[in-house]
Amino acid sequence: MENKGPFINELPQSGEVTLLAVVLEKELRPKRNGGFFLALRFADCSGEIDGKVWENPDSVSQSFERDDVVKVRGTVEVYNDKPQLIVSRIRRCDSGEYNAADFYSSSTRDSDEMFGELQCFMTMVRDEALRRLLDLIVNEPHIGSRLKSAPAALKIHHAFRGGLLEHILSLCNLAVSMCAHYPRLNLDLLIAGAILHDLGKVETLELSGVHFAYTTRGQLLEHVTLGLEILERHTAQVPEFPIELKTILQHLLVSHHGDLDKGALRRPMLPEALAFSLLDLMDARMEQTFRLIDAALPGDEFTPYIPSIERQLFRGFGGVPEKSHGSFSDAEGGVAA
Numbered sequence: 001m002e003n004k005g006p007f008i009n010e011l012p013q014s015g016e017v018t019l020l021a022v023v024l025e026k027e028l029r030p031k032r033n034g035g036f037f038l039a040l041r042f043a044d045c046s047g048e049i050d051g052k053v054w055e056n057p058d059s060v061s062q063s064f065e066r067d068d069v070v071k072v073r074g075t076v077e078v079y080n081d082k083p084q085l086i087v088s089r090i091r092r093c094d095s096g097e098y099n100a101a102d103f104y105s106s107s108t109r110d111s112d113e114m115f116g117e118l119q120c121f122m123t124m125v126r127d128e129a130l131r132r133l134l135d136l137i138v139n140e141p142h143i144g145s146r147l148k149s150a151p152a153a154l155k156i157h158h159a160f161r162g163g164l165l166e167h168i169l170s171l172c173n174l175a176v177s178m179c180a181h182y183p184r185l186n187l188d189l190l191i192a193g194a195i196l197h198d199l200g201k202v203e204t205l206e207l208s209g210v211h212f213a214y215t216t217r218g219q220l221l222e223h224v225t226l227g228l229e230i231l232e233r234h235t236a237q238v239p240e241f242p243i244e245l246k247t248i249l250q251h252l253l254v255s256h257h258g259d260l261d262k263g264a265l266r267r268p269m270l271p272e273a274l275a276f277s278l279l280d281l282m283d284a285r286m287e288q289t290f291r292l293i294d295a296a297l298p299g300d301e302f303t304p305y306i307p308s309i310e311r312q313l314f315r316g317f318g319g320v321p322e323k324s325h326g327s328f329s330d331a332e333g334g335v336a337a
Contacts, residue, residue, distance in 0.1 A: 002071060002097040009046035011076055013083060018073040020093060022103045022210050024048065026066050028057055042072065042085065045105045047295065051085040064092040069103060069210060082297065103210035107162030111148040114165045118195070121172040125188045129241055134195055137234045146202035151212050154205065156308055157284040159212075164201055167283060168194050174279045182275070189272040190279075193252040197280060200226030224265065227253050248272075256280050289313060293321045 005019030021042035028036045038061050040051035051074065053060050064070050074087040107114070118138060125131040138144060152158035152167040175190035203226040204218030217226065231249060235241045251273055254265035258277040268274040292313055296303045299319040302312040315321045 001099070002093060004044075004098070004102050007046040007102075008042065008044050008049050011049065011083065011085075013078060014076055016073070016075050017085070018071070020044070020069060020071055020098050020102070021049075022069050023064060023066050026061060026064075028061060038087075040085075040087070042070075044103050045101070049083060049085055051087050053087045053090070055088075060087075060090060064090070067208075067211060069093045069098050071097075100210045104207070104212070105160035107160060107166045109162065109166060111162050111165065114162065114169055115144070115148055117169055118165065118172070121169070121191055122195075124176075125191055127188050127245070129238055130188055130192055130245060133234055133238050133241065134192060136237055137199070137230060138195065140234075143199070143202055143230070147199075149207070150202050150205055152198060152201065152284075154212060154214075157288045161207075161212075164198060167198065167287070170283045170287075171197075171276075171279055174283060175276075178275055178279065184271070185275055186272050189248065189252065190276055192249060193256065193272065193276040194279075196227060196231060196249060197253055197256040197276070198223060198227070199230055200224060200228075203230075224253055224263075252276060285309065 002020060006017060008019075008021065011017055011019075021044050023040060024043050025039070025041035027039045029039050031037055036057050038053035038057035040053065042049050042051050051072070070090050070092055072085065072087055073089040074085040076083055076085055078084075122131060122134050122138065125134060138147065147165055149161050150165070151160055151163040153163070158164065158167040171194035172191055175187060175194055179185045179187040179190065200223035201218075204215060204223040205212045206215050228250060231246070231253065235246050248270070251266065251269065255268040255273045256277050257264035258268065258281060260267065264277075268277050288309070292303050292306060293315050296313075296315055296319075301315055301317065301319045303315065305312050
């Protein structure tokens with residue numbers, strides 16, 4: 001196995017380096033004075049960096065493809081205030097030459113620990129039929145194993161191994177807090193919504209080599225449809241599961257994106273559906289916000305413009321992001337750091 005070399009977030013601001021990285025982007029582009037160069041974007045689990053090949057770009061481009069892991073040697077330099085790698089040598093790596101986990105981001109939390117925390121939240125569900133349904137779904141071996149590793153998305157939020165489970169737990173914690181503030185809300189439904197709303201993503205996304213990609217069914221049907229399929233399959237296994245409760249769960253799934261232009265099939269029509277769609281959006285946006293602020297270059301007061309949220313983010317005066325350490329209620333009703 002090849003030595004990984006430095007991770008991208010460890011690269012110096014200048015000097016020659018050799019490392020393994022996955023190729024995210026590859027494109028021949030015209031030079032200002034004629035001819036072409038090869039524009040690349042490299043990544044590993046720690047970050048991304050642009051790269052350029054000036055010499056023999058055509059032949060170099062034919063030696064590897066996007067999503068290949070490559071061994072690359074080059075010189076790091078700063079261009080437009082951003083580091084880039086000027087490539088001198090590059091070759092494609094065989095699968096036995098690298099550890100795939102070096103090239104995709106993972107949750108900082110242990111997956112088994114998170115799965116155990118999810119079991120605790122399910123014990124808080126008072127309705128026996130609903131608790132039985134959630135237990136059947138989460139503990140189905142195929143779903144449970146994928147739930148421990150699946151991302152919540154490919155790019156926008158919680159886009160890392162274990163991200164879906166981390167997102168679900170965050171929503172469960174938020175649901176407990178919201179129900180404490182608005183006691184008329186039904187906590188059972190909010191916990192069920194947290195667990196079920198994106199569960200179709202265990203069928204939508206899969207690890208392909210060193211990155212997650214859409215499955216064929218995921219491309220054709222998307223996660224809401226697949227989530228409804230999972231719900232239908234398991235409600236049939238719970239004797240006399242109330243059709244009214246099943247309908248409400250279906251509504252939580254089809255309405256959780258909030259607005260029709262955001263992908264919802266129906267707008268939320270009951271308090272729990274409205275509350276849940278707001279929590280889901282908030283958790284997705286906050287994870288995205290903190291990640292983008294942390295990923296910006298040191299000293300930059302603003303992030304680059306972010307199309308998905310139509311704004312730049314302010315990182316703090318002098319480009320130093322402020323990090324606060326709050327607390328949240330855990331599944332046992334205590335306080336977790």
